Amino acid sequence: MSHLFEMVKRFKLYPRQVEWLGFRALAVGSVLTITPIFMVVIYILVQGGPAISWGFLTQMPQNGMREGGILPALVGTLYLTLGTAIFSVPLGIGAAIYLSEYSSDSSLTRIIRLAIINLAGIPSVVYGLFGLGLFVIFLNFGTSILAASLTLSIMTLPVIISTTEEALRAVPQSFRVVAISLGATRWQAIRRVVLPQALPGILTGVILGLERAAGETAPILFTGAAFFLPRLPQSPMDATMALPYHLFVISTQVPGMPIRIQYGTVLVLLTFVLGMNIVATVIRSRARARRQW
C-alpha cells in the first residue's frame, strides 16, 4: 500500500510541468473552437463560388426557384435592413444619449436598464409572435415590409443602445465639463463635442445591430417574409422575400433543389453579413488609430 503511495507521489508533476501541459491543452481547445469558423467560411466559398454570377444576383428565380437568380431575396433583405435602420437608429441612439448623458442613477434608470437587458434576451421567434400580434393583426399592417422592419427594429434596439452608450461613455467626462463651463447647454455639449467623438463607435454598433437584423429569419417568418414572389415588392405594405428566409425555404421546403443554388445563396448571405462586419471593424480600428485622447 505504502509502496503504491510512493509511486503515485513520484509521478506528481511539478508546477512548471502542469503549466506546460495546461497551456498546451488550452491552446488545443481554442484551436478546436476557432478552426471550424475558418472551415465553414472556406467550405462555403468553395461550394458556393461556382454558383455566383451576375445573373444569379440580378435575375428572378425561375422554375419553382430551381433555376434563375435570387434578386428578390437580395433586394428584400436590403429593404428590411434599411427599414430596420429607419426605426431603430434614431430610437436607439436617442435612448443611449438619454442613458449616458441625461439619466441619473435613479430607480427609473435601473428599470430602463432592466428593460433593455430583457429586450436583449427575448428569443427572436418571440419577437416574431409579438410582431404578428401587434403589427400584422392589431395594427392591420398585414405581412409586410413595414411590419417585419418594425419587429426587427425592436429586436435590434438593445444592441444599438448598448454599443452607442459604450461609445458615448468612452468620451472623456472632461470634454463635457469644459464645454459646459464655456456656457454651452447640455445638448450643445453633446451635439458639438460628445457625438462627433463617439460617432465611429456609434456607427460600429449600428452596423453590428443591423447585421444581426439582416441575418434573422424567425422574427420575419410571420410578419413579412414571402415564400416566393414573382415580382419585387412595390411598397412597404408588400410582403417580401428575404435572403435568410429564402435559404430556409430552398434548403428545407423545396424538393429537388440544386445544391449549387443553395450554396450560392449561402455565400451571398455570408458576404452580406461578413461585409457589414468588416466595415464595422474597419471603422472602429481606424477611429482608434486617429483618436487623440
Added chain:
Amino acid sequence: MEKIVVENFSLTYSDGAESLQNINLKINEHTITALIGPAGGGKSTFLRAMNRLNDLADVAALSGHLYINGQDVLDPKTNVIQLRRTVGIVFARPLPLPLTIYENVSFGLQAAGERRKAVLDEAVERALRQAQLWDEVYDRLGDSAFAISGGQQQRLCIARVLALQPEIILLDEPTSALDPISTAKIETSLLELKEKYTIVIAPHNIQQAARIADDVAFFLQGEVVEFAPAEKIFTTPKDRRTLDYVQGRFG
C-alpha cells in the same frame, strides 16, 4: 469695488469629497486673488461653485450666499448659461476640446449663438493675442488643438475663456502640468489681464501666489483660515496655521 461677495457659504458633496464650511470672502474688481492651502482644502470646490459647475456633481447640501455683481449665483433662478459666460474657468490640466484651435477659441461664442464669421474671427484673434498665443498659432488655426504643446494648449484654454469677454476668470492650478517657461508666460499674461478682469486663482505653489497675488485666502479643511492682502499673509499673518503653512511646515 467688490466684485464677489461670499457670505456663510457651505457646501457638501454626497460622496464626502472636499466640502466647504461657512466661507466669507470679499473679492475686489481688477485684482488677483490667490486661494492657497493644502490639497483637499476646498479651493477647487469653491472655484467650481462660482460658475455653478458643481451642478454637474452630486451636491448633498448647500447654503449661504455667493454674490457676483450683487446677484446671488446660488439662487435657483440664476441663468447659469449666462453666468458661465461671465465667469470663465481654466482647469489644472490643459483640456482642449477635440476640435481645431479656431473652433476651441470660438466655441463659447458659437454656443451663445454667434454666427457672424467676422465677429468670430475678430474675437478669436483678440483672445489669442491676450493669451499671448497668437504669434505661435496664427498660421495654423485650422489644426487640431492637440497638435500644439502643453503650454500652448493651456494658453489656448485661457484664450477660450477670454473670447467670451468674461468679467471674472477662475484658474484652478493652471500651471501644474507645465514647464517653468510656459508657467512664466501664463503668469505674465495674468498680470496684464487683471487690468480688465477679476482673477481668482488656486496657484500651483506658494511662490506663484507671492509673485502674482494681490490678496490671498488660506483654505484649510474646508474653511478660510485667513483672508488678507498678500504681503500681510506672507509677512505677518494673524493665524498661527497660516504662518506654519507659508513657511512650509506643512502642505
Added chain:
Amino acid sequence: MESKHPLEFLITWFIRLTGYSSIFFVVLILFFLVSEGLPALSEVSLDTLFSTRWYPIESYYGILPLILGSLVVTIGAMLIAVPFGIGTAVYLSEVARPMVREILKPLVEILAGLPSVMLGFLGIQVVSPFLREFLDLPTGLTAFAGSLLLGGIAIPTIVSIAEDAMNNVPQSYRQGALALGATRWQTMWGVTFPAARSGIITAIMLGLGRAIGETMTVMMVTGNAPIMPNSIRALFMPIRTMTATIASEMGEVAAGSIHYHVLFFIGIVLFLLALIVNITASWVSMRKQTHKERVLS
C-alpha cells in the same frame, strides 16, 4: 435653471422619450403575449397542456415534450459550449500572445454574426450526414446535431463576455500572485479566474439564454418530431423544441384559434425563461459600479 431654446427643449424631450421606450416595448411585448396566449388556459385544460402529447390536428396540446426538447438540446449545447467557451476565453485572455489574440478575437466575433439559418443549412448538409454515418443512426437530424450547432452559437457569447471579465481583473492581482512564486497556471486558476467569477457566470447565463431562444438552427437540424424524450437515447433521436414549434406551425394556424393561442402560450413560457436567465445574469454581474467621476481633479 438652464435657459432653453425651443429646439433644445424638443430634442431633450425626444431623447427622454426614447430613453423610456425600452420599458414601453417590454410592456407591449408582454401585453401582446399575454393577451394572445392566456386564452389558451381557458380553452385547453391544464392537464392537456402539460401532458406528453403534442398533436394539434387532433387537439392534443401537450407542451411537455417541447419543453423537454428545448431542455435536452440546450443542456447538450451547454455541455459543449461551456468548456470550450471558457477555455478559449482563458486562453485568449491569459495565455495567447497579443498578436494571436488580435487575430482570434475577430474570428469569434464573426462566428457570433453568422446567421442561424446558415448554421442550420450547414447542419443539414454537413453535420447531420456525418453524424448519421459516423454514429450509424437512422437519421442525422437529431437533438445531438442541434446541441452541436447550438453549442457553436453559444460559444462566441461565452467567449467574449468571459474574456472581458478576465481582462478586467486588475493586473496587480496577477503580479501579486506571481511575486509569491506561483506559476502563471496557478495564478490564472487560483487568482484571476476566481476574481472574474461573476463575469464568467454571467457569460454562461447569457450563452444559455442564446441557446434556449435559438430557433432556425434547431428547427432545421433536430428532425422536428415532437416526441417525449424519455431516456439518454433521446439525444440521438429527432426532437422538437418550443422555438421550432412556434416557427414551424404559426404560419399555418388561423388567428384566434386554440392552436394559435397555445403557440402564444409557448411564447410566454419562452419569454419567462429568457427573463429568468437574463435577470440572473445581470444580477450576478451587478457589482457595485459607482462610476462617479469627480468633476475634473
